[in-house]
Amino acid sequence: NAGVTQTPKFQVLKTGQSMTLQCAQDMNHNSMYWYRQDPGMGLRLIYYSASEGTTDKGEVPNGYNVSRLNKREFSLRLESAAPSQTSVYFCASSEVEAGTDTQYFGPGTRLTVL
């Protein structure tokens, strides 16, 4: 099993450009999440999807959109990138119904917006 995978690993954008971060998991998990990680601020939830077909805002959703394409895939889109969105983005998945709450993280995408 690959677990949680993310593409790309690195990306540089200019202000105003758009891009989509891709995430996929092969653990048959129902729930998926997008976080951003900034120095000294821990992991902040952007959006999450409790199950296929549902998405909800997290703590810092402004400037982002998401799509739960199917059970495996959950993408994050930046429509008009801003320097404040420079960060490391992590996707995660979990299976609450199995009685566990462990979130498994992807390797991250390091995004720089100039």
Add this chain to the structure above:
Amino acid sequence: GENVEQHPSTLSVQEGDSAVIKCTYSDSASNYFPWYKQELGKRPQLIIDIRSNVGEKKDQRIAVTLNKTAKHFSLHITETQPEDSAVYFCAAKKAGYGNKLVFGAGTILRVKS
């Protein structure tokens, strides 16, 4: 909503010493408290967790304690080794909110050999 505070922000210990990281949470309805370890340039990985019906949990050199009355929980690492050097994050989750975790800001642990 839930707020999680984590202290200290940095911690340096000598190899073989113990390290303790503390977190406080604001919402008494939170019932699940995991700890994640993140090595430089890598993804966060769960190292131990505790549920609100348990006061302490151990796994080899790592232990977590929970005080529900005071709303705080702590990570204890004994006999620290250089490979314990990493950033550690605590988190809290409230029942009925899917699996949304609220993370602390992290503690940089440096183990000096």
